[in-house]
Amino acid sequence: MTGAGGATDSAVRTRGLTKRFRSGQVGVDGIDLLVPRGAVYGFLGPNGSGKTTTIRMLLGLVAPTAGTVELLGASVPADARSVLPRVGALVEGPAFHPYLDGRANLERLDAADATADPRSRDRRVGAALERVGLAAAAAKRYRQYSLGMKQRLGLAATLLRPRDLLLLDEPTNGLDPQGTREVRALVREVAAAGTTVLVSSHLLSEIEQVCSHVGIMSRGSLLVQGAREEIADAGTTEVRVAVRPDQRDHLARVVGDLGLGEPRVDGDVLVAPLGGVAVEKVAQAVVGDGIDLLGLEVRRPTLEDVFVRLTGEGFDVAR
Numbered sequence: 023m024t025g026a027g028g029a030t031d032s033a034v035r036t037r038g039l040t041k042r043f044r045s046g047q048v049g050v051d052g053i054d055l056l057v058p059r060g061a062v063y064g065f066l067g068p069n070g071s072g073k074t075t076t077i078r079m080l081l082g083l084v085a086p087t088a089g090t091v092e093l094l095g096a097s098v099p100a101d102a103r104s105v106l107p108r109v110g111a112l113v114e115g116p117a118f119h120p121y122l123d124g125r126a127n128l129e130r131l132d133a134a135d136a137t138a139d140p141r142s143r144d145r146r147v148g149a150a151l152e153r154v155g156l157a158a159a160a161a162k163r164y165r166q167y168s169l170g171m172k173q174r175l176g177l178a179a180t181l182l183r184p185r186d187l188l189l190l191d192e193p194t195n196g197l198d199p200q201g202t203r204e205v206r207a208l209v210r211e212v213a214a215a216g217t218t219v220l221v222s223s224h225l226l227s228e229i230e231q232v233c234s235h236v237g238i239m240s241r242g243s244l245l246v247q248g249a250r251e252e253i254a255d256a257g258t259t260e261v262r263v264a265v266r267p268d269q270r271d272h273l274a275r276v277v278g279d280l281g282l283g284e285p286r287v288d289g290d291v292l293v294a295p296l297g298g299v300a301v302e303k304v305a306q307a308v309v310g311d312g313i314d315l316l317g318l319e320v321r322r323p324t325l326e327d328v329f330v331r332l333t334g335e336g337f338d339v340a341r
């Protein structure tokens with residue numbers, strides 16, 4: 023532990039964290055992650071943007087080319103042995119035994135933990151299976167599990183003991199919409215109990231609703247991070263107005279007179295940045311000018327909009 027004040031108010035802190043692979047490719051390029059204690063931090067980015075490599079470096083599974091990692095105020099890898107028991111992690115390819123069933127796999131992991139009391143093992147394992155919805159499949163061999171069931175077992179393993187920090191790499195991978203909702207609920211639950219959670223995803227919409235904070239990765243760089251509300255507010259709120267095609271030019275003039283941003287046409291609707299203009303003013307002006315208003319909608323920016331604005335690319339295609 024570092025004794026200095028300030029170091030311990032973040033659960034994860036990296037400085038200049040970099041990974042250059044032997045191929046010469048830079049997977050992670052000098053990122054300064056800051057996950058405040060108590061946060062649910064959505065670590066977001068398209069496939070291949072460097073999220074997994076970063077999480078592996080946080081856990082000391084991959085050696086950084088440059089930069090430093092602090093978890094819960096302790097340096098990794100130097101203090102890994104003392105701090106990692108307080109950190110639960112779900113990363114690709116957990117070491118589960120294919121021929122043992124789910125329950126036996128968790129019992130094995132629990133038994134490997136010298137601090138876990140064997141007398142309460144049954145209860146701990148049962149509770150973890152219950153929490154991830156695997157109780158009914160507990161007696162099935164791991165190799166017969168679906169991808170979603172494997173993910174759930176990985177999550178159960180992180181919940182065997184109380185943790186101060188959870189690092190979850192794509193926990194919704196392979197889950198159906200119901201499973202995804204359950205993971206979100208689980209993240210909310212552990213966070214409410216005081217655990218800081220970092221959860222990565224390449225599907226912004228899946229995870230953004232549970233996050234208090236977000237960091238957005240693109241091509242190895244951390245484009246932006248901070249409180250989710252602040253980041254979303256940096257986007258542009260738009261008003262979408264539907265009118266008949268023959269009234270669209272008229273509408274564009276009215277919208278221009280109101281001082282909205284430059285409008286564009288999207289299918290049947292005219293879309294314009296709202297700026298500071300109140301939406302009821304838009305409605306009044308349109309109707310007041312004799313235009314037949316067929317529809318009007320205000321669209322707040324999503325994180326995906328922010329990503330597109332920052333990179334000029336769609337979230338799914340960047341690589």
Ligand SMILES: Nc1ncnc2c1ncn2[C@@H]1O[C@H](COP(=O)(O)OP(=O)(O)OP(=O)(O)O)[C@@H](O)[C@H]1O
Pocket residue numbers: 043044045047048049050067068069070071072073074075076224
């Ligand atoms: N061992 C390795 N050797 C060479 N390149 C690698 C290695 N591991 C990862 N990469 C490359 O580094 C980049 C970042 O990969 P990483 O797996 O960290 O991304 P990611 O954001 O986690 O993506 P995904 O969501 O697909 O897991 C990718 O371009 C990947 O091909």
